[in-house]
Amino acid sequence: MAHSRPAIVSGARNAPPFLLDIPRRLLSIVPLVVLQPVLDRIATHVARSRPRLFARLGPHTDKRYLIDPVDLPFVLVLIPNSAQPFLKAFPRDGKVEYDAGIAGRFINLLTMIDASLDGDALFFTRDLRVVGDVEAVVALRNALDDCDGSIVDTITGAFGPLSGPAGLALSVVRRMTAGHRPV
Amino acid sequence: MSATEFHRPELVCPAGTPAAARAAVDAGADAVYCGLQNATNARNFPGLNFTEEEIAETADYVHGRGAKILLAVNTFPPAGKFDLWRGAIDLAVRRGIDAVIVADIGVAAYASSRYPALRMHLSVQAGASSPEAIRFYCEEFGVKRVVLPRMLTVSEIADIHRQIPCEIEAFVFGNIGMMAEGRCSLTNYATGVSTNMDGICSAAGDVHYDEDAAGNLTVRLGNFVLDRFGCNESAGYPTICKGRYSCSARTEPYYAFEEPVTLNLSALLPDLMRAGVTALKIEGRQRSRAYVKAVVAAFRKAVDDIGAGKEARLADLIALTEGYRETEGAFRSKTWR
Structure with missing residues (x-):
């Protein structure tokens, strides 16, 4: 018995295309060399402010996670080591080595790590793809889900003087797409 | 009421x-x-x-x-x-x-x-x-x-x-x-760890997802293929009991135990x-x-x-x-x- 993908939307699939395209349009004009210092700051800031996250990862803190926002022009590699956190952007067409990978629309990934969208539901509807070390992915998902408050706020807090505008921009996109999500 | x-x-x-x-x-x-x-x-x-x-x-x-x-x-x-x-x-x-x-x-x-x-x-x-x-x-x-x-x-x-x-x-x-709760040994059979004694159903470390260029997803637990989802199909948990299997008596793969x-x-x-x-x-x-x-x-x-x-x-x-x-x-x- 085959199941066809249902008409009911999951995640941001049914949001108007122009909304879903906002992150790509904004981030595609940012050179990676400009983005990288921000990513460094995000990694350090999250490591400092969310120490329990790393305890939950257990043996997976030295794994290389590929985070692939499929609608953005780059991919990210994360090594969630609390002492030396690593978050780096690579061009989408380059070769990147990793142990475990998670792929999905940027807004879905963002909303999932902020605990506003259920990862299993995204997986069931094929809006989230998992490759490589599944145990490492499950551990990261559960560790992020235990973070109190908004981890996205923590991330935008790493933007320093730009954290206000960055947070505002993200909240606008999330609010506009949230009306199109069932959960 | x-x-x-x-x-x-x-x-x-x-x-x-x-x-x-x-x-x-x-x-x-x-x-x-x-x-x-x-x-x-x-x-x-x-x-x-x-x-x-x-x-x-x-x-x-x-x-x-x-x-x-x-x-x-x-x-x-x-x-x-x-x-x-x-x-x-x-x-x-x-x-x-x-x-x-x-x-x-x-x-x-x-x-x-x-x-x-x-x-x-x-x-x-x-x-x-x-x-x-x-x-x-x-x-x-x-x-x-x-x-x-x-x-x-x-x-x-x-x-x-x-x-x-x-x-x-x-x-x-x-x-x-x-499945009869507390008596299911399917994971144990496939991976060596027990749902009932180790608390682990379908150990994540033994789960493998392989998606081809057309978007078809193959799900394996250890050496066993549990299901193949077409690019437009919704997926389920990677457990043996929710898998879809082929046998000579059936023309199409079918859910032998449970369904997602x-x-x-x-x-x-x-x-x-x-x-x-x-x-x-x-x-x-x-x-x-x-x-x-x-x-x-x-x-x-x-x-x-x-x-x-x-x-x-x-x-x-x-x-x-x-x-x-x-x-x-x-x-x-x-x-x-």
Whole structure:
């Protein structure tokens, strides 16, 4: 018995295309060399402010996670080591080595790590793809889900003087797409 | 249904992490159930569950809001490893847990003899489905509540209720789990780790996803292919019992055991309450805070509406279901498949 993908939307699939395209349009004009210092700051800031996250990862803190926002022009590699956190952007067409990978629309990934969208539901509807070390992915998902408050706020807090505008921009996109999500 | 026809049931909700426990209580849970970060519970998954310190903090939070915290110690100790389960029971008492949920008779015997005042619930993992079996646990170990297997109709539940001296807890939402709970060895056969003794169903370390260029997804557990999903098909959990298999007697691959579908008894809530169900259980300690918040809030409102004599308005939970499908399973009919 085959199941066809249902008409009911999951995640941001049914949001108007122009909304879903906002992150790509904004981030595609940012050179990676400009983005990288921000990513460094995000990694350090999250490591400092969310120490329990790393305890939950257990043996997976030295794994290389590929985070692939499929609608953005780059991919990210994360090594969630609390002492030396690593978050780096690579061009989408380059070769990147990793142990475990998670792929999905940027807004879905963002909303999932902020605990506003259920990862299993995204997986069931094929809006989230998992490759490589599944145990490492499950551990990261559960560790992020235990973070109190908004981890996205923590991330935008790493933007320093730009954290206000960055947070505002993200909240606008999330609010506009949230009306199109069932959960 | 009038408000006087039944007692207000307790809404028992899953908590895989402290944050999920807080989300459940904030959404209206009367009780949360959780487990330790080891083999003593049946959701021993990576990154999930509680340390002793987190149990203590969560107990404070839950009790401060008038709710209860239950500890699942619901796996079966292998020979020579009983100390881990004994330690879990000791921890529950030390940290003010309101009840332990047990499955193994050795664990139940230890808890009842060492801590007679500790409230004990019989886990679904014990697979007690007859009045005789349930009465045995009540008489021997002082069990106060039984979590019934998901293989009984509502009328059978009502019949059991009339013949047992303890409360009944029934699943109302989540993984259907139609296999005989506590006796499934499929994961053990394929991977060497046990759902019942290690608390690990479909060990994530043995799960492999391979998607081809066309978007077709192949799911494997160890060396076994469980399913192949076409690019437009929704997927399910990577468990053997939800797999789709080919055999010479069938022209198409078919679900040999269960199907990827989620139990949703929201429409049967009044019937369950009339049948004598004391507590309504939501499955899903492995799910996210988003799931917990949405499902708990929906059932909180439904139960409160029914209690007020109103027709329950149930939020649409289809987006959270496995395979985008819901079922009332055996609760309505034994021939539900």
